[in-house]
Amino acid sequence: MRKELVTPISESEICSLQVGDMVYVSGKIYCGRDAVLPKICKLIDEGNLGDIDLQGSVVFHTAVSPAGVGPTSSNKVEIEGSLAKLSQAGVKLHLGKGAISADTIAKLEEYNSAFAVIPPVTALLGSNIITQRLAAFPELGMEAFYELEVKDYPCIIAAVHNKSIY
Numbered sequence: 001m002r003k004e005l006v007t008p009i010s011e012s013e014i015c016s017l018q019v020g021d022m023v024y025v026s027g028k029i030y031c032g033r034d035a036v037l038p039k040i041c042k043l044i045d046e047g048n049l050g051d052i053d054l055q056g057s058v059v060f061h062t063a064v065s066p067a068g069v070g071p072t073s074s075n076k077v078e079i080e081g082s083l084a085k086l087s088q089a090g091v092k093l094h095l096g097k098g099a100i101s102a103d104t105i106a107k108l109e110e111y112n113s114a115f116a117v118i119p120p121v122t123a124l125l126g127s128n129i130i131t132q133r134l135a136a137f138p139e140l141g142m143e144a145f146y147e148l149e150v151k152d153y154p155c156i157i158a159a160v161h162n163k164s165i166y
Contacts, residue, residue: 008056009092014112017160023116025093025153029058030135031069034078035143040136041085052135052145054090061096065142068126071097071118080104087111095155099166109162116155128153
């Protein structure tokens with residue numbers, strides 16, 4: 001079933017999702033992967049997120065490079081290890097690729113968050129980006145934490161409500 005989500009995503013919108021739903025995300029999303037997500041978790045612990053607003057947000061596991069954006073493997077230790085903390089801080093949807101563990105899926109359920117996969121279609125996603133802003137850690141270059149404004153970003157719900165497609 002096709003569903004459209006606009007950020008910020010509400011608790012009830014996550015409750016309505018089912019594994020296998022085709023979702024199109026619009027609004028502001030954050031981009032980060034293994035180099036920056038542990039740093040964002042540290043900022044959460046310090047209560048120092050500045051102008052980063054994670055409530056109802058989406059985090060896409062990607063770098064932002066001149067070649068475009070495409071999903072990286074979400075089961076990398078640094079990425080998967082950040083999902084619970086980010087969800088607890090308000091992230092409602094994590095976008096990436098690959099299977100995540102049963103423990104991580106349980107944490108998503110605990111914080112009413114979901115995980116969706118994006119097929120590796122870097123060339124196609126560029127036309128769905130409206131704006132791009134460097135949000136934190138510019139020293140990391142393309143692996144810094146970015147905020148994108150997107151329209152109809154396609155993804156498939158892979159894990160929600162303690163269930164998974166894997």
